[in-house]
Amino acid sequence: MSGRRRSRWLPNQHGAWAMLAVPFAAGTFLGGPRWSHLALLAAWLLGYLAAYHAQQWLRLRRLSRNPRAAARHARPALAFTAALAATGLPLAVYEPWLLLAAAAAVPFVAVNTYFARRNRERDLLNGLAAVVPACGMLLVALRLGGGSVAEGWRPALACLLYFGGTVPYVKTMIRERNSRTYYRASVAFHAAALVLATLLSPWLALPFALYLTRATVLPGRGLKVGVVGAVELVCSALLLATLLGTF
Incomplete structure (x- = not known):
């Protein structure tokens, strides 16, 4: 994948990647790594990518006069959502309690979606809302490992x-x-x-x-x-x- 194409699929948000990785890694190793953590990690990252592109699609569809600006996020949003379903659903069948963990994150994702649609992604409250489910993943990864x-x-x-x-x-x-x-x-x-x-x-x-x-x-x-x-x-x-x- 070329650098330009990769930048269209992967957000250039270095702080977000650290926030996604550190609590997850801490929970994984504190609880004890298992092979199922690989599936959980894939679902976690795919969920972030799907939400990011869906939110950008909503934002640009509302604000941009160029329909292609929003459309370029539609394909990644659909692709990452499909990959999330393929990865996350089997894991949820194996560990049904993960559905409750996902439901707990929904209100915070809704807040982020609201701010994205209003083109206020840099709002302080939006940033704080994103932090909560990311840190909550420590508990999810820990629980998956037996903690x-x-x-x-x-x-x-x-x-x-x-x-x-x-x-x-x-x-x-x-x-x-x-x-x-x-x-x-x-x-x-x-x-x-x-x-x-x-x-x-x-x-x-x-x-x-x-x-x-x-x-x-x-x-x-x-x-x-x-x-x-x-x-x-x-x-x-x-x-x-x-x-x-x-x-």
């Missing part, structure tokens, strides 16, 4: 604190880099997250202190988008390593 919610709620909440914090933080680095309101809110969120994460486990104090430091120090320094993304990849990897080493 329980009692074992998984603390690492899942740690993921929620980190990825929830990335939403206002990234805005202070790019779209809202001149907003003191966003900066103060981001720092306040990270300070509160440090306290809560430390209560979950003292070992989480180190990464969350680092997250607070980067939210305090880096905004306003004119870092390029690629550098901001690289920093978040390192922060995500640190979170995963800490979760696996702690829980």
